[in-house]
Amino acid sequence: xTQYLEFEKPLAEIEGKAEELRxxxxxxxxxxxxxxxxxxxxxxxxxxxxxxxxLTPWRKCQVARHPERPHCKDYIxxxxxxxxxxxxxxxxxxxxxxxxxxxxxxxxxxxxxxHEKGNDTKSRIxxxxxxxxxxGYRKAxxxxxxxxxxxxxxxxxxxxxxxxxxxxxxxxxQSEAIARSTEACxxxxxxxxxxxxxxxxxxxxxxxxxxxxxxxxxxxxxSVISPEGCASILWxxxxxxxEAAEALRLTAQDLERLGVVDKVIPEPMGGAHRDSTATLEAxxxxxxxxxxDFENRDRDALIKGRRQKYLAIGSKGL
Amino acid sequence: xxxxxxxVRPRINSIFSRRETPENLWHKxxxxxxxxxxxxxxxxxxxxxxxxHHMGITPRDRFAALFDxxxxxxxxxxxxxxxxxxxxxxxxxxxxxxxxxxxxxEKEAMLVAVGEIGRTPIVAxxxxxxxxxxxxxxxxxxxxxxxxxxxxxxxxxxxxxxxAGGARMQEGILSLMQMPRSTVAIQMLKEAGLPYIVVxxxxxxxxxxxxxxxxxxxxxxxxxxxxxxxxxxxxxxxxREKLPEGFQRAEYLLDHGMLDRVTPRTEMRxxxxxxxxxxxxxxxxxxxxxxxxxxxxxxEVEDAAAESVEVKxxxxxxxxx
Ligand SMILES: [Zn+2]
Ligand SMILES: [Zn+2]
Numbered sequence: 001x002t003q004y005l006e007f008e009k010p011l012a013e014i015e016g017k018a019e020e021l022r023x024x025x026x027x028x029x030x031x032x033x034x035x036x037x038x039x040x041x042x043x044x045x046x047x048x049x050x051x052x053x054x055l056t057p058w059r060k061c062q063v064a065r066h067p068e069r070p071h072c073k074d075y076i077x078x079x080x081x082x083x084x085x086x087x088x089x090x091x092x093x094x095x096x097x098x099x100x101x102x103x104x105x106x107x108x109x110x111x112x113x114x115h116e117k118g119n120d121t122k123s124r125i126x127x128x129x130x131x132x133x134x135x136g137y138r139k140a141x142x143x144x145x146x147x148x149x150x151x152x153x154x155x156x157x158x159x160x161x162x163x164x165x166x167x168x169x170x171x172x173x174q175s176e177a178i179a180r181s182t183e184a185c186x187x188x189x190x191x192x193x194x195x196x197x198x199x200x201x202x203x204x205x206x207x208x209x210x211x212x213x214x215x216x217x218x219x220x221x222x223s224v225i226s227p228e229g230c231a232s233i234l235w236x237x238x239x240x241x242x243e244a245a246e247a248l249r250l251t252a253q254d255l256e257r258l259g260v261v262d263k264v265i266p267e268p269m270g271g272a273h274r275d276s277t278a279t280l281e282a283x284x285x286x287x288x289x290x291x292x293d294f295e296n297r298d299r300d301a302l303i304k305g306r307r308q309k310y311l312a313i314g315s316k317g318l
Numbered sequence: 319x320x321x322x323x324x325x326v327r328p329r330i331n332s333i334f335s336r337r338e339t340p341e342n343l344w345h346k347x348x349x350x351x352x353x354x355x356x357x358x359x360x361x362x363x364x365x366x367x368x369x370x371h372h373m374g375i376t377p378r379d380r381f382a383a384l385f386d387x388x389x390x391x392x393x394x395x396x397x398x399x400x401x402x403x404x405x406x407x408x409x410x411x412x413x414x415x416x417x418x419x420x421x422x423x424e425k426e427a428m429l430v431a432v433g434e435i436g437r438t439p440i441v442a443x444x445x446x447x448x449x450x451x452x453x454x455x456x457x458x459x460x461x462x463x464x465x466x467x468x469x470x471x472x473x474x475x476x477x478x479x480x481x482a483g484g485a486r487m488q489e490g491i492l493s494l495m496q497m498p499r500s501t502v503a504i505q506m507l508k509e510a511g512l513p514y515i516v517v518x519x520x521x522x523x524x525x526x527x528x529x530x531x532x533x534x535x536x537x538x539x540x541x542x543x544x545x546x547x548x549x550x551x552x553x554x555x556x557x558r559e560k561l562p563e564g565f566q567r568a569e570y571l572l573d574h575g576m577l578d579r580v581t582p583r584t585e586m587r588x589x590x591x592x593x594x595x596x597x598x599x600x601x602x603x604x605x606x607x608x609x610x611x612x613x614x615x616x617x618e619v620e621d622a623a624a625e626s627v628e629v630k631x632x633x634x635x636x637x638x639x
Contacts (some may be wrong), residue, residue, distance in 0.1 A: 165548030166548075173532075174528070175528040176528075176532040176576060178547065179527075179530075179533050203497060206494060210497075210501075233487065234487060311502060313492065314398055315399070
């Protein structure tokens with residue numbers, strides 16, 4: 001059963017009706033509803049296309065946060081073999097909001113790191129809704145350093161509302177951990193590939209998404225602040241999140257035009273959650289193509305290329 | 319730097335405040351309420367003479383007190399695109415910019431300069447909290463890159479004074495991208511083996527703290543400065559409890575191992591001279607009155623600096639006095 005977003009309500013009605021009809025037919029063998037159900041399916045498909053043809057930035061935020069959207073763990077399970085989680089920052093704790101470890105990607109050994117939001121109440125709490133603490137960033141730094149030493153490409157899967165705003169997180173140096181993680185991203189002499197699969201929330205995302213290639217799924221978002229946060233500061237009204245989402249230019253399409261994002265990966269009609277398998281495959285193919293591109297690039301070229309890319313950002317406006 | 323020769327150089331931006339305040343004005347300390355004579359407060363670098371409370375100080379006033387003889391040369395910062403997102407909230411971004419420029423007399427939220435402190439050549443950058451909350455946008459990123467490039471070219475340490483509410487929302491993702499961009503700048507310094515010293519001033523928060531302001535070789539803060547990633551109000555809303563007294567203040571961070579030192583503004587200059595000279599392998603600074611410099615002895619160095627770095631030559635007319 002799909003969970004519908006607010007703007008998908010008309011769609012929910014039609015798909016609900018089709019489902020009801022089919023249920024009726026299952027209960028009553030003499031009934032033939034195939035024609036009516038098919039007509040409703042067509043109507044639903046049409047509406048879905050209409051809705052997703054031009055999602056507003058705020059709607060994209062909702063799609064990006066959809067609870068059934070494939071998360072980091074789904075990508076690791078589907079695309080990587082021999083995933084061997086490596087835990088802990090060697091200082092304080094292991095942060096369950098950040099997954100990371102050695103794995104094989106289509107045969108090649110790599111380091112994979114990402115934010116995991118969880119998919120039910122229990123796992124969401126365990127994963128702290130994908131909001132990392134300093135330990136998460138410090139674990140990532142450790143894994144990036146290791147990847148660098150053993151010449152393993154680094155793949156990061158970014159999906160976080162932002163770094164966790166908690167008391168302990170601040171006391172243990174949230175800022176410093178994020179700053180060092182970004183620094184680590186810029187230092188490694190191996191290919192660094194980052195995919196924003198859902199929400200790219202501010203500094204908590206930058207700390208993983210400073211890469212040679214940054215890709216975004218079609219309906220994912222990447223922003224300096226959440227639309228709600230921006231609305232409450234600049235509009236003094238958190239309800240103005242639609243306007244804020246618009247103004248922030250946080251969509252994959254705008255970010256590609258600004259040169260912040262290198263690739264936009266198309267999503268299945270109706271968003272990644274409507275066809276997870278296809279989404280996971282598309283991301284896998286993008287990773288493979290990018291790894292192949294970087295195959296003969298030496299360490300210095302990778303580091304220099306990454307730096308040049310960031311220094312050049314800002315030369316293109318909208 | 320030789321203060322006598324520099325005194326007559328027209329290209330120098332020197333001790334002046336663009337917004338002249340009548341000398342007979344009084345200020346009330348926000349902390350203890352004491353009425354302070356404007357000049358008395360200014361002479362004490364905007365630190366309350368009664369309770370030691372540190373009030374805001376503009377980069378220009380700070381540099382005037384920091385550099386020998388109050389003399390420094392501003393470094394040009396490459397101009398970023400204006401309003402790249404065509405951002406509009408309740409006001410248009412260009413209108414907010416104009417208002418900030420008018421009220422501060424400054425172009426943007428960071429000032430970069432070269433000069434000497436205790437005859438120690440340095441590059442300094444200071445963020446201006448009075449300019450749109452010091453917010454980190456493309457200009458600030460460009461300023462840090464320009465500062466780092468100048469430091470590398472001139473083989474000098476970089477001292478950065480941070481003060482910001484965070485990223486500049488009106489530049490959206492492009493403001494966020496100043497986190498990696500400024501980090502690249504700091505890496506240039508580190509690779510050149512040059513010291514990078516951060517002085518965190520009130521307040522330093524958000525993406526600024528989570529990038530260049532936390533990457534210093536030495537991290538010094540002014541007393542009671544708020545230094546954090548997430549602000550106290552956001553945290554209180556998240557964890558639904560009251561935060562302890564002094565949480566996220568400089569002394570608290572020092573206690574938690576996040577800073578090297580907390581130093582009052584009035585002692586900062588001497589401390590920066592001491593530290594930079596040791597890190598640069600220079601002899602101990604001469605304290606007190608300096609001997610009269612030999613004519614021409616050190617000017618060559620400064621001339622070389624002026625040629626290799628694009629130095630602002632068109633000092634505003636009122637700077638000459
Ligand atoms: Zn006072
Ligand atoms: Zn005054």
